[in-house]
Amino acid sequence: MPFDQVRAVQQNIxxxxxxxxxxxxxxxxxxxxxxxxxxxxxxxxxxxMLDWAETAGVPKRIIEPGAxxxxxLIGAARRxxxxx
Numbered sequence: 001m002p003f004d005q006v007r008a009v010q011q012n013i014x015x016x017x018x019x020x021x022x023x024x025x026x027x028x029x030x031x032x033x034x035x036x037x038x039x040x041x042x043x044x045x046x047x048x049m050l051d052w053a054e055t056a057g058v059p060k061r062i063i064e065p066g067a068x069x070x071x072x073l074i075g076a077a078r079r080x081x082x083x084x
Contacts, residue, residue: 013069016043020069040068046075059083 009019021040025033033039041049049072053059062083064073076083 013074016071018069018071021071024068038068041066041071043071043075046071050075050079054079 012019018040024038025040028038053076059076059080060083062073062076062080064070066072
């Protein structure tokens with residue numbers, strides 16, 4: 001992949017776009033993804049989860065509850081930069 005395409009993907013990820021999730025959704029229907037538990041977490045849900053977590057204080061450790069492109073982990077790392 002040429003550098004300009006890589007940079008465009010990085011910028012989209014920084015804006016909250018999930019290219020891995022979008023690609024997966026393009027090749028598997030929602031019904032197929034649900035059967036295997038493969039659901040993506042929207043940025044709105046991530047933000048709500050992090051808002052809720054922040055009410056308990058600043059965490060020392062963050063654990064990603066899923067996999068994929070890790071939208072929760074990325075959001076948490078940005079919100080709580082001192083957490084491991």
